[in-house]
Amino acid sequence: MLYNELEPAADWSVAQVARYLKELLETDEELRDIRVRGEISGCKTYASGHCYFTLKDAEAQLPCVFFKHARRLSAAPDLRDGMAVVASGRFSFYERDGKLQLYVEQVEALGEGALATRFEQLKKRLQAEGLFDVERKRALPLAPMVVGIVTSLQAAALRDMLRVLRTRYPLTRVVIAPSLVQGSEAPAALAQALDLLNEHGEAEVIIVARGGGSIEELWAFNEEIVARAIARSRIPVISGVGHETDFTISDFVADQRASTPTAAATAAVPNIVDYQAATLGYQRELGILIEDYLLRSREDLESAERQLERESPRSQLERMQQELDGTSETLQVEMQHRLALQNERLKGAAMSLHALSPLLTIARGFSVVRRAADQRIVSSTTQVQTGDELAIQVTDGQIVARVTTH
Amino acid sequence: MGVLLRMDALTTLSYEEAFEKLEQAVVALQDGRLDLDHALKHYEEGMKLAQYCHDLLQRAELRVQQLRVTDNGDLESEPLDLT
Numbered sequence: 001m002l003y004n005e006l007e008p009a010a011d012w013s014v015a016q017v018a019r020y021l022k023e024l025l026e027t028d029e030e031l032r033d034i035r036v037r038g039e040i041s042g043c044k045t046y047a048s049g050h051c052y053f054t055l056k057d058a059e060a061q062l063p064c065v066f067f068k069h070a071r072r073l074s075a076a077p078d079l080r081d082g083m084a085v086v087a088s089g090r091f092s093f094y095e096r097d098g099k100l101q102l103y104v105e106q107v108e109a110l111g112e113g114a115l116a117t118r119f120e121q122l123k124k125r126l127q128a129e130g131l132f133d134v135e136r137k138r139a140l141p142l143a144p145m146v147v148g149i150v151t152s153l154q155a156a157a158l159r160d161m162l163r164v165l166r167t168r169y170p171l172t173r174v175v176i177a178p179s180l181v182q183g184s185e186a187p188a189a190l191a192q193a194l195d196l197l198n199e200h201g202e203a204e205v206i207i208v209a210r211g212g213g214s215i216e217e218l219w220a221f222n223e224e225i226v227a228r229a230i231a232r233s234r235i236p237v238i239s240g241v242g243h244e245t246d247f248t249i250s251d252f253v254a255d256q257r258a259s260t261p262t263a264a265a266t267a268a269v270p271n272i273v274d275y276q277a278a279t280l281g282y283q284r285e286l287g288i289l290i291e292d293y294l295l296r297s298r299e300d301l302e303s304a305e306r307q308l309e310r311e312s313p314r315s316q317l318e319r320m321q322q323e324l325d326g327t328s329e330t331l332q333v334e335m336q337h338r339l340a341l342q343n344e345r346l347k348g349a350a351m352s353l354h355a356l357s358p359l360l361t362i363a364r365g366f367s368v369v370r371r372a373a374d375q376r377i378v379s380s381t382t383q384v385q386t387g388d389e390l391a392i393q394v395t396d397g398q399i400v401a402r403v404t405t406h
Numbered sequence: 407m408g409v410l411l412r413m414d415a416l417t418t419l420s421y422e423e424a425f426e427k428l429e430q431a432v433v434a435l436q437d438g439r440l441d442l443d444h445a446l447k448h449y450e451e452g453m454k455l456a457q458y459c460h461d462l463l464q465r466a467e468l469r470v471q472q473l474r475v476t477d478n479g480d481l482e483s484e485p486l487d488l489t
Contacts, residue, residue: 143422153472162470170466171421175483177473196473200481272463275425282432283456289435290449297442 015095022093025100031091036062036102037110040083053079055087055102064089066104075125076107077117084110115215119222122249126224131231132252138236140256141204143270146173148203148235150193153178157211157261161240164262169269175203181210186220191229198233205268206233208250209240209261221248230254240264359395368393372400416454421462428455 012020025031036055043053049068054061064087066079079085089105109117126132147165151158153176165174177193177200180186190208197203208230210218220226221241230237230253239254240261251257258264309315354360362368369378372389384390384403392399419427431452435445471483 145420145422162468166468170468171462173469173471174486175471175473176486196475196481200473200483272466275421275459276463279425279428279456279459282428283453285432286435286449286452286456289432290445292438293435293440293442293445 018093018095018098021100022095025091025093028091033088033090034102035086035088037084037086038062040079040085041081043079043081051079053081055085062102063099064102064104066107070103070105074106075121077109077121079107086110115219119249122222122224122227123252126227126249126253131227136231137255140236140238140268143169144172144204144268146175146202146204147268148197148200148206149174149176149209150179150190150197150206151176151209151261152181155181155211157209157240160211160262161207161209161265164265165269168266168271171272172269175200180220182213182217182220187223187225190220190226194226194229194233194237198235201235203235206235206237207240207258207261207264207268208237208254209264210242211261212243212246215246218242218246218248221250223249226250227253238264238267362393363395367399416458419458421459421466424455424458424462428452428459431455 038055038057038061041054041056041061043051045051049071051066051068051071053064053066055064056062066076066087070089086108087102087104087106088108089103091100091102093099094101130136149158149161151161158176162174165172175197177196179189179193181190194206194208197206208221210221218241221239227249230239230250236255237253238256238258239248239250240258240263241248241250242260244259247257256267258267358368370376370391370393371378371384372391375391376383378384378390386403386405388403390401390403392401416424431448434440435448435452440448470486472486473481473483476482
């Protein structure tokens, strides 16, 4: 070490002392990695991006410098005068200015706002990386055959979730990857449980769950390591942490957020009641549809039967019979009709005949003259000789006469 | 007609598979142009599937397992012990 090389009580140069102080500070166990709690004052950020401030409490103060690259890496909140913080880093001596400084690596806000600030910081950072993007979120399977759960085995949340799953969808199988859900070791445990389920590979959906609690108790679900494990899970993740109003980083990264573990279990599976109703509905419909078919078949059958009836020999016979009856009746009517006609004609003829009858002529005074010898009708004088006997037919008999002259 | 299956194949179906086949039977029967023989086959199969679904639900019990890593780094699941 430098000071060994000096003679005791020799005069030191300023540079030498400065260098000495620097070495002293930088090699000190405590001072080279230290966390200091205090209040920020005189904070000033230059165009270079470097930030200079004083960290103080009631009795003392320390100059601090927060370089640009360190600030960016730390994602520290914006520093304001009056802020209560824990600044961590290493001490050294800035020789040029003769100043002892805390070279700040990280600043954490303290007090009530501390956790909220950390929350905002991480949220902003992961959001910028796109981990919360809607496009990243995968659809949940409609009816998973295996459901994975990451939670504590002792928690009431697990019993609640199992009860919901048993009631809603007992057909599924549950695989639990147990984990701590609070405390400093919880984040790593949660991440490991998620990776384990992914490695096992059978779950179609994973529920990450924890019952309600204070913000500190739920804090593990705001840790980056858990968020990253959810993000890299190949299996869709439902986050069900705390109560309705609790929002954790895990909720933002997950494929779906549920307000509670029970809500997460509800979201993970369908309700068999719906399936049962649908099944009954289908049974009813099958019944209606087949009725339709049977009805139509019956109608077709009856129509065919009727057709058959029409074509059958017996019915043909009956038909012919009926025709026959009809014809014979027609015949009879015709005959009678004709007979009547004949009668009429006959009567007519008879009357005509009668009108032309020689008897009528004779009655009118004319007579029929015949030669008595051969009964030949005499119509001319040449047919008789004097002395011939003649028979003259009159209405009421004959007159015998002899020809005297012709 | 690809929906028709041998009845002994029924018991190998999962609930979801049986339900889907039931839906297919209904759709098939909705086609009014089948002959009666095929219509009846779809009807019978549909009713059998529906009954099977009901039975499965009646008998279903939630299976719960726990994952653990064995000493040689294997993953295995065993029935959950909630004590």
